[in-house]
Each structure stands twice: as structure tokens, then as C-alpha cells.
Amino acid sequence: MSCTHLHFLTSVGVKKPNSIRNKDVMCPFCARDLLTDIIDTDGPIMLLKNKYPVLQKSYQTVLIETDDCHSELSIYQKDHLYRLFRFAINHWIKMEESGKYESVLLFKNHGPLSGGSIAHPHMQIIGLEDVDYTLHIKAEDFIGLEIDSYKGAEFTLSTLPKIGFYEFNVKLGERKEIEPFARYVQTAVHYILTNFPFHCNSYNLFFYKLGQERYAKIVPRFITSPLYVGFSIPQIPDNLEWMKEDLQKHYFTNTEHFHN
Structure with a gap:
């Protein structure tokens, strides 16, 4: 039976950096040589495990869209845009087809009112073990x-x-x-x-x-x-x-x- 609520780990959440509201915070996605738990790459595009997994009973990944911290989806060149969407959708479907999750989320936040915390262009792919988003x-x-x-x-x-x-x-x-x-x-x-x-x-x-x-x-x-x-x-x-x-x-x- 699918659950209706996700449980948020506040002890992890308080450790997350916020480069959207605090421009003095060093961008963790720009220090690419220090990134760990990398799952896949395609040129400047990278999928890796989320360093701050705040949701219980989930598998959280971050998809870094570009190595340009000041770029944004609305201005990507066509070739990069298509490359990014193929990469994101293929990994979304791959996680769905693994059979490990009740449902899999793919989403992106941008800007101070979006609920995001890191300004560097990125998406998230999250496998939920016991929540089915399609019920809503x-x-x-x-x-x-x-x-x-x-x-x-x-x-x-x-x-x-x-x-x-x-x-x-x-x-x-x-x-x-x-x-x-x-x-x-x-x-x-x-x-x-x-x-x-x-x-x-x-x-x-x-x-x-x-x-x-x-x-x-x-x-x-x-x-x-x-x-x-x-x-x-x-x-x-x-x-x-x-x-x-x-x-x-x-x-x-x-x-x-x-x-x-």
C-alpha cells in the first residue's frame, strides 16, 4: 500500500549549503574534482548520488546540467539542450524500470521562490520506495x-x-x-x-x-x-x-x- 507522506530528515537538511540565498557560499557543483559517488557522465552533464539525502525511504540523485554555474536552461544551445533531456529522461526511465521504487520523480528548481537551495543548474531524480506520486x-x-x-x-x-x-x-x-x-x-x-x-x-x-x-x-x-x-x-x-x-x-x- 502506497504511503501519502514523505519523512524529511531535519538533521541532514540543516547541513545543506544554500547558494541561492547566500551568494558567498561556495558552489559545490563547480568543484567537480571533489565530487564523489558519480553514477554517469556525458560531457559536462553529470549524475551523482545526493550528498544530503533528506528524504527517508528514497534514493536521491542530482543531475548537474552544465559546468557553467551562471548558465540556465532557457539559454542552452540546442545541441546541449537535447543532450541534457536525453540523458535525464533515459536515467529517469532506467530508475523506473529497475523495479525498486513505487515511483520516480524527475524535477528541477530554479530561483529563490522555487524551493531549491543550489543556484548551479541542476535537476533531481529521486526513487521513492513507498510513495506513488501518480495517485495525486x-x-x-x-x-x-x-x-x-x-x-x-x-x-x-x-x-x-x-x-x-x-x-x-x-x-x-x-x-x-x-x-x-x-x-x-x-x-x-x-x-x-x-x-x-x-x-x-x-x-x-x-x-x-x-x-x-x-x-x-x-x-x-x-x-x-x-x-x-x-x-x-x-x-x-x-x-x-x-x-x-x-x-x-x-x-x-x-x-x-x-x-x-
Whole structure:
């Protein structure tokens, strides 16, 4: 039977460095020669065991995206973006297929309101021994206004956001068609950080397997609404159609150029 809560080890959590809020903290991911428990590498991309495993009954790994501490997913060159997404998704699926875990999380935090602690670009892949995240996920979480689609990949703006307000969804087509999937995710992140109608410096990127489909959800982060925190009531803004058209205007006036 799947559990509903994860247990957090505060004795480990207090030891974690925080280079997002404290810029004087030395970045642990830049000292690559000192990193241990490395699982796999692909050029500057590296997967290793998390040095601070704060969650009980889990296997926690960190995926360092690049050796450039000041880079960010929204500005990666195409070849690195595709390389990163193939690496991340392959290891996510490999951990799922190991049969050791009730479910496997793949996600990314960026910025001071994201819940992350290290500024260096990275993702996390976590195997949960007795928690199934899919019990809290529904197909309608990924329903939305279509922004663009290509080769089975679909880019939408949620009409039933999970937390509320603005959430971008990307559906993966065939697994081999990783490139449009990665480009759509990058576009959502770039829009949030650069062209969003409200100043935003933080986001979360979540990956999901629901049935036979795989999705990404990109969520701009602000202070969470008390209606959601206290009552689990999401709110839907009245300008979704405008935002869909604004995003299309910024990135998809020439779709042939976008997909080349």
C-alpha cells in the first residue's frame, strides 16, 4: 500500500549549503574534482548520488546540467539542450524500470521562490520506495489551450491548473522525438523569465508519467495563494487566451524557423 507522506530528515537538511540565498557560499557543483559517488557522465552533464539525502525511504540523485554555474536552461544551445533531456529522461526511465521504487520523480528548481537551495543548474531524480506520486495526478492536470504542436509533442497552457494561475504543459510524443519536447520546455522557461507579464525569477519544472504518456509541467513561482495552501482551491485567471496568443506572438510567428 502506497504511503501519502514523505519523512524529511531535519538533521541532514540543516547541513545543506544554500547558494541561492547566500551568494558567498561556495558552489559545490563547480568543484567537480571533489565530487564523489558519480553514477554517469556525458560531457559536462553529470549524475551523482545526493550528498544530503533528506528524504527517508528514497534514493536521491542530482543531475548537474552544465559546468557553467551562471548558465540556465532557457539559454542552452540546442545541441546541449537535447543532450541534457536525453540523458535525464533515459536515467529517469532506467530508475523506473529497475523495479525498486513505487515511483520516480524527475524535477528541477530554479530561483529563490522555487524551493531549491543550489543556484548551479541542476535537476533531481529521486526513487521513492513507498510513495506513488501518480495517485495525486489526473489527466485534466495537462489539459489546456494549445500553443503549438509538432511531431506528437504538444505545448499547452493549463485551463485547469493544478496549483492555480499559470502552468505550462508539454506532452512528449514518441520517445525518440525528444527535440520538440525539449524546445517547448525551454520556450516556456524563457517566456517565464523574460517575457512574462509579471516579474518572475523562479520556476519549477516537473516531469510525469501518467499511463502510457509522459508530460512536463512548467510552473512560474510566486508566493503561493493562501486559498491553495489552506483549502487546496486552485484559481484560474481570466487572461489565459491572451497569454496563449502573447506566447505565440513571441515564439511561433514562424513555426518553420522554430522547429529547424
